[in-house]
Each structure stands twice: as C-alpha cells, then as structure tokens.
Amino acid sequence: MTRNEDDPIITLISSIVAPFIMLFGLYVIFHGHYSPGGGFQGGTLLAAGIILLRLALGSELGKKQFPSRLGIPLGSLGVLIYYGTGLAALLLGGTFLNYAFIPFTRLASHNRYWGILSIEIGVGLAVMAVLVAIYDDLLEGEPRV
Amino acid sequence: MSDFLVGHYFYWFVFLLMTIGLFGIVLKKNLIKKVIGMSIFQVAIILFFVASASKWGATVPVLDPKLGAADTAKYINPLPHCLMLTAIVVGVATSGVAFALIISIWRRFKTLDEPELLAKMRHDPD
Amino acid sequence: MKVVSYLILAAFCGLLIYASTGFPNRGDARAVYNRPASPSGTPNAPTRYIQKSKEEINTDNMVTTILADYRGYDTLGEETVILTAGLICFLLLRKEKEKNRHDPE
Numbered sequence: 001m002t003r004n005e006d007d008p009i010i011t012l013i014s015s016i017v018a019p020f021i022m023l024f025g026l027y028v029i030f031h032g033h034y035s036p037g038g039g040f041q042g043g044t045l046l047a048a049g050i051i052l053l054r055l056a057l058g059s060e061l062g063k064k065q066f067p068s069r070l071g072i073p074l075g076s077l078g079v080l081i082y083y084g085t086g087l088a089a090l091l092l093g094g095t096f097l098n099y100a101f102i103p104f105t106r107l108a109s110h111n112r113y114w115g116i117l118s119i120e121i122g123v124g125l126a127v128m129a130v131l132v133a134i135y136d137d138l139l140e141g142e143p144r145v
Numbered sequence: 146m147s148d149f150l151v152g153h154y155f156y157w158f159v160f161l162l163m164t165i166g167l168f169g170i171v172l173k174k175n176l177i178k179k180v181i182g183m184s185i186f187q188v189a190i191i192l193f194f195v196a197s198a199s200k201w202g203a204t205v206p207v208l209d210p211k212l213g214a215a216d217t218a219k220y221i222n223p224l225p226h227c228l229m230l231t232a233i234v235v236g237v238a239t240s241g242v243a244f245a246l247i248i249s250i251w252r253r254f255k256t257l258d259e260p261e262l263l264a265k266m267r268h269d270p271d
Numbered sequence: 272m273k274v275v276s277y278l279i280l281a282a283f284c285g286l287l288i289y290a291s292t293g294f295p296n297r298g299d300a301r302a303v304y305n306r307p308a309s310p311s312g313t314p315n316a317p318t319r320y321i322q323k324s325k326e327e328i329n330t331d332n333m334v335t336t337i338l339a340d341y342r343g344y345d346t347l348g349e350e351t352v353i354l355t356a357g358l359i360c361f362l363l364l365r366k367e368k369e370k371n372r373h374d375p376e
Contacts, residue, residue, distance in 0.1 A: 033330045035207060038338065040234055072361055079354050082347060097343045109329040116330065116339040119346075126350055127234070130357035134241040137360040138248065152296025157288055164284040172276055200305055201298045208324065208331040217307050217321045218300050220333070224317045227337040231349045238356035245360040 014056035021049035029124045033113070039120035043127030050132050071133030078126025085118050155196055162189035176250070176257045180243045187236040191229045198222040 022045070029042030054062035086097040094101030099115025100108040166189060169182020199221050206223035208214060251257060254265050295302035303310070307318045320341060324333045328340055338346055 032335045033332055035332065036205070036334070038230075038332075038335050040230055072357060075354050075357050079350055082350055086343075086347070097347070099340070109327055112328045112340055113330055116328070116335065119339050119343065120335075123346070123350055126353060130353050131237075133357045134245075134360045137364045138241075138244055140364055140366060148296070152299070153291060153294065155297050156291040156294060160284055160287040160291065163287070164280055167283065168280055171280070172273070197297060199298045200300045203300075206321065206333040208333070214322050214325055217318050218305075220321050222305060222317050223320060223333040223337055226334050227342065228345075230334075230338060231345060234349060235352055238353050242356050242359050245363045249363050 010056050014052055018049045018052050021052065022046055025049060025124075025128075029120055030117075032120050033116070039123030040127055042120075043124035044131065046124065046128040047131035047135075050128070051135055054135070066132060068133075068136040071129050071136060074129035075126045075133065078122045078124070078129060081122030081125070082119055085115060085122070089115070156193070159189050159193045159196075162192070174259050176247050176259065176262075179259075180240065180247070183243070184236065184240055187232070187239075191232055191236075194225045194229050194232075198225040 025042045025045030025048070027042075028037040028045055029039060032038035032042070050066050053065060056062070085099070085102070089098050089101050090096045092101050092103070099112045102111055102115055104111050104114040163186055166182045166184075166186030169185060170179050173179055173182065200218065203219050203221045204212070206220045206226070212219050247257065250262070254262055256262055256265065299305065304315075306315065308314050320333055320337050324330060324336045328336050330336050
C-alpha cells in the first residue's frame with residue numbers, strides 16, 4: 001500500500017519482526033509430523049511475513065524481497081511437486097500417491113514419512129505464493145504516490 | 146437439566162452465529178457486507194464440526210508415548226479436523242475470488258449498492 | 272417486507288435449535304460417532320487412523336497422516352482449488368492499458 005510519509009518506527013519494527021515470522025512459518029511446516037502444523041499452516045505464516053513487509057514499507061520497497069512476478073510461477077511449482085510425488089509413486093511400481101514405493105529408505109513406513117514431508121513442502125510453497133499473488137492482484141489498480 | 150445445558154449450549158451459539166451470517170447475506174445491501182456475512186457463515190460451520198469432535202478427558206490427536214495408541218477414547222476424533230482444514234483454505238480462496246469480482250464490478254459500474262447495481266445493469270446491459 | 276425477512280430468519284434459528292435437542296451431549300464418549308466400532312460391528316475409520324498411525328507411517332501427528340497420506344487425494348484437489356483461485360484473481364484483475372486510453376469509462 002502507498003503511504004505519504006516515512007514512519008521510522010513502523011519501518012524498523014516490521015523489518016525486525018518479519019524474518020522471525022517467516023522462520024516460525026518454516027518451523028511449523030517442517031514440524032508437522034510431531035506437533036500441530038503442516039503445509040497449510042506454515043504456508044499461511046510465510047505469506048503473513050511477506051505481506052507484513054508490503055504493508056509497512058510501501059509499494060516499491062516492499063516488493064524487493066519477493067517480487068510480484070514470482071507469485072503464480074511458484075504456486076504452479078508447488079502444485080507440480082505434489083503431483084510429481086504422486087506420479088513418481090506410480091512410475092516406480094505402485095499406485096498413485098502411495099508413497100511406500102518411492103525408495104527414500106529401505107522401510108515402507110519411513111518412505112511414507114518422507115513422502116508426507118515432500119508433499120507438505122509443495123503445499124506450503126503453493127499456499128504462500130497464491131496468497132501473496134491474490135494480495136498483489138487486489139492492489140494492482142491503486143494509484144501510486 | 147444442567148447436564149443438558151452444558152452439553153448443548155455450544156450448538157445454540159453456533160446456530161446463532163449462522164443466523165447472523167445469513168442475516169448479513171440476505172438483508173444487507175452493500176456487496177462487501179454480503180461477502181462478510183458469507184465468511185461468518187463459513188466460520189460457524191467450521192466451528193460446529195471441530196467442536197463436535199471433542200471428547201471429555203481426551204487429549205490432542207498427537208501420539209503421547211505415555212498413553213500409547215491402543216485406547217482410542219484417550220484421543221479426540223481427528224477426522225473432522227482434517228476435513229475442516231480443507232474447508233478453511235477453500236473459504237480463503239472463495240473470499241479472494243469474491244473480492245476480485247467486487248473490484249471488477251466497481252471498475253465497470255462504479256457502484257457497490259445492490260438495487261442501484263441492478264438498475265444500472267438493466268438500463269445498459271454489457 | 273423486512274418484517275417477513277426477520278421472521279423467516281428467526282424461524283430458521285428456531286428450527287435449528289429445536290433440531291439440536293436431539294443431538295448427544297457435546298464430547299460424550301458414548302455417542303455413536305465416538306465409539307470405536309459402529310453398531311453393526313465394523314471398526315470406525317478414526318479408530319484405525321489413531322491406532323495404526325505410528326506403526327504404518329512412523330508419524331506422531333494423526334491429523335497430518337490423515338491429511339497427507341490416508342486421504343491425500345482430497346488434499347490434492349484442495350491444492351488445485353487454491354491454484355485456480357490465484358489464477359482467477361490474476362485473470363480478472365489484469366490492467367488493460369490500451370483500452371483505458373481509448374475509452375475513458
């Protein structure tokens with residue numbers, strides 16, 4: 001969003017807090033196996049960190065970390081990771097989305113563990129990119145300052 | 146009687162929230178207020194399912210090494226939680242698309258009031 | 272006209288509250304959907320998910336295993352819905368630069 005003046009308190013605090021939000025989002029994605037969390041929750045937290053910077057720093061400065069042309073391609077990449085994991089399970093001898101057949105390790109249960117992790121990464125990436133893309137599209141016609 | 150009240154007060158709260166959401170959709174004239182009413186309705190449905198999955202004296206559905214996995218009365222029902230995760234994300238996507246449609250309507254007709262909008266649409270179509 | 276609308280809304284709420292008197296108490300472990308097996312003897316789906324989650328998938332969190340492994344097909348459809356919503360917003364709100372210059376609407 002555009003602002004008329006530079007407020008040093010908002011600029012400083014948001015620049016300090018946003019990396020911690022994104023780090024916590026990454027923690028929530030990767031600890032989806034052991035505590036409440038997973039792909040959707042972590043992806044939303046990551047998007048919140050990015051949108052905080054866009055809200056606090058204005059249009060040009062807020063887009064330096066995550067440019068707005070990266071939105072839809074990253075979202076498509078996330079969905080492709082999900083479909084790719086399922087397809088890899090199909091091509092390596094099993095049925096679609098049955099991760100026991102992807103040879104990460106030797107045991108079937110550990111293969112399913114790593115299959116879930118790869119899916120959660122894809123989902124987190126897609127959710128983050130699409131939420132930021134929707135925010136950017138909704139603000140597109142705004143007059144610049 | 147108090148047992149009945151303690152066990153059922155939550156359902157009444159959720160139905161009150163649903164009625165507030167329906168009131169927003171049907172009786173408000175501004176398009177954005179209708180979208181807000183729809184969002185309130187969705188949240189009420191999600192609350193209903195998630196809270197119906199609870200059990201007295203049971204814990205979060207994450208495996209506790211001291212409790213073991215054999216007794217299912219010690220963990221709350223995990224299936225509605227999973228379905229409602231999907232519902233929450235679909236609600237976010239629907240709200241995003243609704244706001245994009247509202248911006249397109251504003252760009253074309255320059256109004257967001259529903260009777261005025263219908264009159265303009267009838268007056269010069271497309 | 273507005274009075275009729277308010278009456279219909281109140282009737283809707285009253286009908287739902289009347290229907291809720293037949294529900295079991297919230298959190299009752301003896302309710303039909305919370306029992307380990309259905310009345311005809313077949314085991315319930317959440318029972319199998321709770322009991323077999325650690326040995327089949329080596330994961331503690333049962334909600335994640337249901338979301339990503341036992342019911343992973345639904346999560347696939349949901350992610351497609353998210354991507355479609357992003358694409359719709361992009362297609363609806365692109366700025367059309369030449370059209371704006373020709374006819375100032």
